[in-house]
Amino acid sequence: MHPIILDMTHSLEELKSGQLIGLKRLKIATGLTEFPEEIISLSETLEVLDLSDNQLTALPDSISQLKHLRILFFARNKFTEFPSVLSKCPALSMIGFKSNQIQKVPENTFPPLLRWLILTDNKIEKLPKSIGNVHLLQKCALAGNLIEELPAEMAGCVNLELLRVSANRLKSIPKWLFELPKLSWVAFGGNPVIDEMQSNNDLEAFEWNDFTIEEQLGEGASGVISKANWNSKHKDVAIKVFKGEVTSDGLPEDEMQICISAGTHENLIPILGKIKSHPNGRNGLVMKLISSSYVNLGNPPSLETCTRDTFNPGVTFSFEDVLKIAKSIASVCAQLHSKGINHGDLYAHNILINKKADSLLGDFGAASFYDINSDLAPTIERIEVRAFGCLIEDILSLVKEKEVNYNVKDEWLKLISESVNPEVKRRPSFSRIVDILNGF
16 A cells, blocks of 8 residues: 655744645644644645644644545654544545554544545554444555454445455454455455464575675565675576565565465566575565566556556557456466465556566565465455456556457456456456456
């Protein structure tokens, strides 16, 4: 999951002097210990408020006067209780309290239009039963808390599509969770219910000093990927060094374990080994260096799309491209689920593609192990099938209109419809999808 960040930071002085009247987006990070009342003077226009990286512990009742406020961020403050006053903010649809010290979330505390809730990395032990009344909730990030069970009332969150409950204290996974009609992206690793299920880890480890880091290629929530020279083998590789702390998706050590257990597949980036003796004690993986001709298939969701990926303007595909991508991703997902691995983040922005539509599925930060012999196994797989259906729907919408063959399109629409069927059990498995695609 990717945080949305405001670029422009304002000062308290600008706010107090009245210079910011008429502003729609406000960001202040100056070590505030109290909520500046002057913010209320922006009530006619303010839509996005980011007060992350301050020292705030409470909010005034007057915040409910911000009648146009849609998005609110309070990451890395000092709240110990979720502020109930937010339930009175009429337009509020996205709330982020990542990395505070929240222990208590009172009943009836969420605003009526809430779609996106981020409570990652807090100390929450219990969720309010009233979360089941938040019927518009689509995205809910709860990784890195102390939650022991999900309230049964949460089955009422029928629009929930993305859920992160990794790195908590869940002792069981409720059956209703995998019956939610729209759930597609779910991460549940790093809980007692899953911890016994570690898979093989017999991957060779190589000395950190045998690699020369050349340049950083990318950075995600869980770690940094760099191009490196493998000195003793005289070849270039990619190295991912994990940061070690809990991310919005889960625990980096789970990601590493799952990358190793996923096995080899032509649509996965080959893992060559682990690193040992890192100077800061970090874990890391040595991977094949992928050609720079590969680019991300899509971009992460925006505030507006919430759970659906975005694409660069002008990007188009042919039906042949769509078929090649779909076959590749269905095949790799069939392999993962045969090993009891749920990717949890099956999105275009986590797929690399080249001009020939060869694709590689990456980013296992939200992946989880599960018991393939359990009663829940078929429904866990079919939750991910819905994510696949959304992915295909997104890239199919980018086929040029003049290339549309309506007979072929009808076949695609039928597959998408089956994959996103609100009755989870009626969706096809990934191996069935591979068979269907081979008949296209």
